[in-house]
Amino acid sequence: MDQVVPAVDGALTSRHDGPIRSETVNEIALITLNRPERLNAFTAEMRALYLAALDRADRDPDVRAIVVTGAGRAFSAGADFKALEGLDAETMRARAAEQELPFDTAMRLRKPLIAAVNGPVAGIGMAHALMADVRFAAPEATFTTAFARLGLTAEGGLAWLLSRLVGTARALDLLYSSRTVGAAEAERIGLVQWTVPADELLDRARDYAAGLAANSAHSLARMREQVHAAWEQDWRTAYAFSQDLVYESLDRPEFAELAARRSAQRTGRAAGSGTVPSRPSSA
The missing domain is CATH 3.90.226.10 (2-enoyl-CoA Hydratase; Chain A, domain 1)
Known part of the structure; x- marks a missing residue:
């Protein structure tokens, strides 16, 4: 039971x-x-x-x-x-x-x-x-x-x-x-x-x-599909399929959100390490 x-x-x-x-x-x-x-x-x-x-x-x-x-x-x-x-x-x-x-x-x-x-x-x-x-x-x-x-x-x-x-x-x-x-x-x-x-x-x-x-569930699912499909595809077919999936991903709200988050994280790390120049003093 x-x-x-x-x-x-x-x-x-x-x-x-x-x-x-x-x-x-x-x-x-x-x-x-x-x-x-x-x-x-x-x-x-x-x-x-x-x-x-x-x-x-x-x-x-x-x-x-x-x-x-x-x-x-x-x-x-x-x-x-x-x-x-x-x-x-x-x-x-x-x-x-x-x-x-x-x-x-x-x-x-x-x-x-x-x-x-x-x-x-x-x-x-x-x-x-x-x-x-x-x-x-x-x-x-x-x-x-x-x-x-x-x-x-x-x-x-x-x-x-x-x-x-x-x-x-x-x-x-x-x-x-x-x-x-x-x-x-x-x-x-x-x-x-x-x-x-x-x-x-x-x-x-x-x-x-x-x-x-922790990664994108959409990305993982699509990459799994790509790898399995690639065994039966020639190079041109596999490449075209990969490009179609990239275009599909770019139009997803998830991509814009994750890309913006990644950019913000990089900016924050750069600022913390002192690599981002500070604004000039007005004095």
Whole structure:
């Protein structure tokens, strides 16, 4: 059963949907994969609840950025093997057709999504982690695609994600071999951006998210759209699209307000440092 805690002075809201826990503190939504006894392995129910939590945070005007992590010692072991028993193509197609939100909801967000990878992540769990915009990892984090060991192909768009993050050869290596990549190698090849001590992981991810939340929400949403679209565009199309978005931004009241504020701040700093000449004395 859902548990909802009303906001206190706008500071905290929380919700517990069984295998998914979410809370919002100071404009940052934290979504936790919450099946630690199963290493946060996904079931159909858990996936639906996770996608709903992402969508809810994206639509919440009080949320400016989203962080996702795992409870316990893993981020996600992938698909729950118990849920895979007896699964066939027809059943999986039926489940996909009945799904209220698309599997790639994370790729459609308007707000930044940061993954705090606290431990092992595999298979479909890895796809969810890589759909985040940036990733922090604890030293204990490991990454493995796992599909080749099960007679499966790269699920959840993982081939697309890997090739763009680490390049074609490395993507094929990780998919072919299903080998386990530690946090240090993951950072070196671009699977994660920062490796930080486990006891600092969540704080660092939240601090980063808070820094993004201080920027223009419009700018962040449009830049996310630009980066994703650019993979399928030639240079002229990408450049023209970027110019159209700039023109759109210039006509927004937010730009005039922020530009004026920035100018005032610079003038104030210059005056404080003595670089602005004083008016000549009339004496």
